[in-house]
Amino acid sequence: MRFGHNELAPTDKEVAYLVGVVSEREDIFQVREELDELAELTRTAGAEVSECLVVHRKGGIDPDFYVGRGKCQEIIQAMEHLGCNLLVTNDELTPRQHKNLENTLEVKVLDRTDVILDIFAKHAVTTEGRLQVEAAQLHHLLPRLRNRRDLSRLGGGIGTRGPGEQKLEMDRRVIRKRIQMLERRIDEIGRRRAVLRERRKSQSIPNVALVGYTNAGKSSLLNALTEVGVLVEDKLFATLDPTTRAYKLPSGKVISITDTVGFIRKVPADIVAAFRATIEDIVESDVICQVCDITSPSLEQKVNAVDEILADIGIGPKPQILIFNKVDLVGPQIIMSKLQHLKNDVRPKILVSALKHIGLDKLAAAIQEMISINLAPFELTIPYIYEKEYFVVRHLLVIEKEVFEDAGIFVKGLGPEGVVGRLSTIAHQLSYPRG
Numbered sequence: 001m002r003f004g005h006n007e008l009a010p011t012d013k014e015v016a017y018l019v020g021v022v023s024e025r026e027d028i029f030q031v032r033e034e035l036d037e038l039a040e041l042t043r044t045a046g047a048e049v050s051e052c053l054v055v056h057r058k059g060g061i062d063p064d065f066y067v068g069r070g071k072c073q074e075i076i077q078a079m080e081h082l083g084c085n086l087l088v089t090n091d092e093l094t095p096r097q098h099k100n101l102e103n104t105l106e107v108k109v110l111d112r113t114d115v116i117l118d119i120f121a122k123h124a125v126t127t128e129g130r131l132q133v134e135a136a137q138l139h140h141l142l143p144r145l146r147n148r149r150d151l152s153r154l155g156g157g158i159g160t161r162g163p164g165e166q167k168l169e170m171d172r173r174v175i176r177k178r179i180q181m182l183e184r185r186i187d188e189i190g191r192r193r194a195v196l197r198e199r200r201k202s203q204s205i206p207n208v209a210l211v212g213y214t215n216a217g218k219s220s221l222l223n224a225l226t227e228v229g230v231l232v233e234d235k236l237f238a239t240l241d242p243t244t245r246a247y248k249l250p251s252g253k254v255i256s257i258t259d260t261v262g263f264i265r266k267v268p269a270d271i272v273a274a275f276r277a278t279i280e281d282i283v284e285s286d287v288i289c290q291v292c293d294i295t296s297p298s299l300e301q302k303v304n305a306v307d308e309i310l311a312d313i314g315i316g317p318k319p320q321i322l323i324f325n326k327v328d329l330v331g332p333q334i335i336m337s338k339l340q341h342l343k344n345d346v347r348p349k350i351l352v353s354a355l356k357h358i359g360l361d362k363l364a365a366a367i368q369e370m371i372s373i374n375l376a377p378f379e380l381t382i383p384y385i386y387e388k389e390y391f392v393v394r395h396l397l398v399i400e401k402e403v404f405e406d407a408g409i410f411v412k413g414l415g416p417e418g419v420v421g422r423l424s425t426i427a428h429q430l431s432y433p434r435g
């Protein structure tokens with residue numbers, strides 16, 4: 001039995017109507033931003049987006065109809081007018097809301113989680129990835145099973161991916177058993193990954209993790225980097241999963257690069273849990289390369305969202321590189337204006353095109369530099385008279401905390417030993433003034 005990848009081609013194009021609810025207490029801009037992201041996710045999943053509606057409700061989400069019963073009538077008319085055949089909600093729906101919406105609107109209804117799972121299903125190419133996606137899908141499906149009798153007719157996700165017909169025929173007990181089996185296999189793979197990781201570590205092979213939003217081009221970049229001069233299969237890299245590959249830096253040093261699952265805001269915790277093995281790879285890596293799609297709107301917010309997720313999973317201070325991919329699609333002017341928003345970000349920024357193999361040598365050089373520096377932890381207060389000296393070397397530091405205090409700039413993080421040494425002498429003079 002195979003799940004998550006139904007071979008059938010979708011019959012006709014799905015046209016989506018997106019809706020989000022904002023309460024009195026919530027920030028309308030935040031909800032709008034979330035809807036923009038949801039629109040992008042929906043397109044990534046393969047549907048067309050026709051409209052994004054924000055519904056204001058004093059008390060927030062309606063427990064029965066999400067947008068409220070009255071608003072449903074308005075949405076029916078609008079959807080008919082626009083030729084929409086799919087409703088996508090910004091928040092995760094309860095089984096009850098889902099059933100009510102589908103019965104009232106008589107169209108397929110998906111929530112944000114469905115769309116995310118659909119994208120993960122589409123992008124999962126490895127054994128592990130498929131197991132993880134299926135476990136996450138079943139977790140999400142389980143409480144909703146009783147109310148989705150007619151889903152077998154409609155298909156679970158956008159297109160025909162997502163939980164297929166077979167799944168719906170299984171009863172809960174069978175699904176629970178299958179989840180247990182999947183989790184055992186995921187654990188097993190996780191353990192094998194850990195063993196290989198330890199072995200690479202013991203041979204001092206540094207690891208670089210590619211992180212970032214789904215669709216940013218992480219997998220393409222890994223392919224582009226390792227296509228040129230692929231090394232002979234070494235048992236250190238012979239995993240079940242081709243997401244970690246060997247890569248030879250210009251210096252000749254061999255490192256490993258790991259492709260990871262895409263990040264998206266508002267992913268439910270049990271779904272994140274299904275991807276824990278991949279997350280461990282990120283936490284254990286030596287350098288983090290955040291891959292961004294330069295063509296995507298709200299680039300800065302996305303970088304921030306990924307930073308937040310990285311902080312949530314507890315990566316701690318680590319050298320990072322910001323990679324802007326897909327530069328083949330935009331002109332230099334647009335690139336300049338986009339990067340302008342991130343001008344205060346101290347991380348090295350590299351422009352690449354995974355598709356057209358642009359900038360890969362610069363990226364290799366940046367990774368090489370990040371890996372070869374010996375980073376030391378520090379915690380210092382730099383007096384303002386040395387502010388200039390501090391800002392000259394600031395871009396070399398991995399800053400965890402920076403506070404402008406009365407006594408000077410308090411800064412905590414990691415830095416190249418030499419730089420940290422120099423900064424300590426400056427800071428030292430503050431604590432023990434001369435004379």
Ligand code: GDP
Nearest residue numbers: 213214215216217218219220325326353354355
């Ligand atoms: P991931 O989800 O981050 O792993 O992204 P993928 O590597 O799967 O790429 C997502 C989509 O972006 C695919 O359709 C790629 O062909 C496309 N893509 C990736 N890199 C580039 C690039 O440099 N230029 C262009 N034009 N498209 C790219």
Ligand code: MG
Nearest residue numbers: 123218219260
């Ligand atoms: Mg990928």
